[in-house]
Amino acid sequence: xxxxxxxxxxxxxxxxxxxxxxxxxxxxxxxxxxxxxxxxxxxxxxxxxxxxxxxxxxxxxxxxxxxxxxxxxxxxxxxxxxxxxxxxxxxxxxxxxxxxxxxxxxxxxxxxxxxxxxxxxxxxxxxxxxxxxxxxxxxxxxxxxxxxxxxxxxxxxxxxxxxxxxxxxxxxxxxxxxxxxxxxxxxxxxxxxxxxxxxxxxxxxx
Numbered sequence: 001x002x003x004x005x006x007x008x009x010x011x012x013x014x015x016x017x018x019x020x021x022x023x024x025x026x027x028x029x030x031x032x033x034x035x036x037x038x039x040x041x042x043x044x045x046x047x048x049x050x051x052x053x054x055x056x057x058x059x060x061x062x063x064x065x066x067x068x069x070x071x072x073x074x075x076x077x078x079x080x081x082x083x084x085x086x087x088x089x090x091x092x093x094x095x096x097x098x099x100x101x102x103x104x105x106x107x108x109x110x111x112x113x114x115x116x117x118x119x120x121x122x123x124x125x126x127x128x129x130x131x132x133x134x135x136x137x138x139x140x141x142x143x144x145x146x147x148x149x150x151x152x153x154x155x156x157x158x159x160x161x162x163x164x165x166x167x168x169x170x171x172x173x174x175x176x177x178x179x180x181x182x183x184x185x186x187x188x189x190x191x192x193x194x195x196x197x198x199x200x201x202x203x204x205x206x
Contacts (some may be wrong), residue, residue: 010075011038019066019085025068027055035079042079043156045194046112052170053126054083060085069175078114078130086124098110108180109171111148116142 013034031051034119040047051070058068062085067130070080091106109116109129116129149169178188 010073012074013072015070015072017055017068017070017138018070019055019062020064021059024052024055024059027050029082031070031072037140038074040074040079042131043198045198046131047079047081049133050081050112052108054081054105054129057091057106057127058083058085061089061091074133077133079133080128080130082126082128084121084124084126088120088124090118090120090125091127107152110151111145 015030015034016025017023027046028051031053032048035042035047055068055070058066062068066085066087068083071080071084073080073082096115112131113129114132116127118125118127149166152169152173178191181188181191
């Protein structure tokens, strides 16, 4: 998969790809390899997931075989991921429904990224998201989790106090994520183990 890198005040890498499942896998590997070359202080699992969701969005909503481009940009304390395609139709977050997968990817972007959005370009659009790289990563994780639960709670109505509703939302959100991993052929137990390892490592480092 050819690409090119721009060095200077910021680090930038452009990776063209074709919207197809096999290409998405290659794109994910290429992105992780590039981040490793830069020594980017970011979770590889998190970056892989975001790249996968952005690229898969093109496959699902623009069409298999469409031309697209992933841009990685490390500037300051954030890593920016952008996927450009030739469709002017912007994605939208929909209510999470167990029988409807559409919109789940954007809920994951909302949960994992510090910020994300869509911009129209001369030939289509770009969907982007940013990951924080600063030392305050633990605090941002908690802030992102709280924001994700608030948004998720808005799709369900839990009786009782707000805090109890958030706890129920957390359980349901984790269950949804496990369904998501299984639907993509992964082992949910493996994901739980890896998440626990990340949590323990960050807790020990705090």
